[in-house]
Amino acid sequence: MKICVAGLGLIGGSLAKTLKKNTDTVVYGIDINKKAVTLALAQEAIDEEITPEDMKNCDIVILGLYPQATIDFIKENRDNFNPGGIVIDTCGIKKAVVESAEQTLSGTGVSFLGCHPMAGREFWGFEYALDNLFDKASFIMTPTENTPKQTVDTVRQLALDMGFAKCVVSTPQEHDEVIAFTSQLAHVVSSAYVKSPSLFRQAGFSAGSFKDLTRVARLNEDMWTSLFLLNKEPLLSEIDHVINALKDYRDAIADNDSDRLHELLKEGRELKEESIRNDVR
């Protein structure tokens, strides 16, 4: 199988490395950043650099680009993809990307599948790409009524061959709603957390909880600004939920309401424990 990875950043670069390590596919690379291509070749993450026109010969094209760049790349390369081939993206939001991609590729014979490999790091760029980034990760696919079953099967098998822990099938809508909670809200809360005037008093006063709560404040603001604005309604709803929940704790503490505070904390512990059990099932 011939696969092209277009966009050799953290995600695209890690996927290329993982493909080379765990599968027999030939991996081609495209990136406007020539340093990324040079590194990818030097580290044997790709077999060869190709031009967009060469994508015609590829069975699968994986886009490792930001949301707007993904949408634009598909438009610009509408006629460069292999009719009968598959194009997948790797964006953290699905609805806006999938709708645009399906519209653009309609009638070309190219089949598009929205995907989201669920892993990341607080660093970006090919320099940080790892061949084991996805070892324990979920691979989410969001087919629509327009996606051939064969495409889903092919991509699922590829993800499992690469070593993803599991494949999850969702809809673009469900994906975006849940990801607003599991990933986007985490980044907003972590970023908001470090805005306290107490931040620079913390050295020597921190254990694991501070580190955990603030780790993802170290984010790529270009990418996350775009992800947040393309998923506005679900994310606003989650931010409102957490603000309202925080107010409950605030009020219980302000009122010295020990029973209420105890109940809020107990409920939180039980929910967390139930969600761990739920996750294991």
Add this chain to the structure above:
Amino acid sequence: MKICVAGLGLIGGSLAKTLKKNTDTVVYGIDINKKAVTLALAQEAIDEEITPEDMKNCDIVILGLYPQATIDFIKENRDNFNPGGIVIDTCGIKKAVVESAEQTLSGTGVSFLGCHPMAGREFWGFEYALDNLFDKASFIMTPTENTPKQTVDTVRQLALDMGFAKCVVSTPQEHDEVIAFTSQLAHVVSSAYVKSPSLFRQAGFSAGSFKDLTRVARLNEDMWTSLFLLNKEPLLSEIDHVINALKDYRDAIADNDSDRLHELLKEGRELKEESIRNDVR
């Protein structure tokens, strides 16, 4: 040196194990929970169980009790401590405990030092005690004008002998203000986070950020209710800060204000990076 650990839960039990592993002290144990004492003896975390009256023979008494229990234990055992000896506590808040302890022990010759070993787990009880829990941890001490310098030196040396990564000297007031941010707020935010209706949709949609943000929601509500209410003003101030910061992100997203959102996220990343540099120095 003879040391008594009163309260053999996660913290007291781990301190006893660490003392036995890394120092030459004789370690005695006290706990109203006889199962904890039996386990501590079986695992050689303590050399012997003693009665409160036997504390008279100990150079140092370490209290591994909740805040109110610490205050009560000191009152009840005012005349059981060794005049000339040292008593330290291990509570997560210092002002309320230190003030009460100093008042109670005034005139006894016993010297009290408020301490906070900065480590924890999402589990509690002696069963979860570890002899390496404090390996990378700070040991915070909060002496007051009433604390003899010799007491601080003795406890600092003991903490370093046990293997704590560093000792930090603070005041009860400063400790409580900073801990409201680094530890208490983390537990409130984590507990609030899991209250979203999206919680049980998350299986398969989570990467590290969700796990990190919600890990400490699994807390001991008895202990944390007490810790929060004994540190009301600093904690309320931190909760208000994070709510207000969250509203900034909320408004920027609601207004589609890409520049503002980008600026908020960039600022958060830069603050986090600066705090990491600050921590390393």
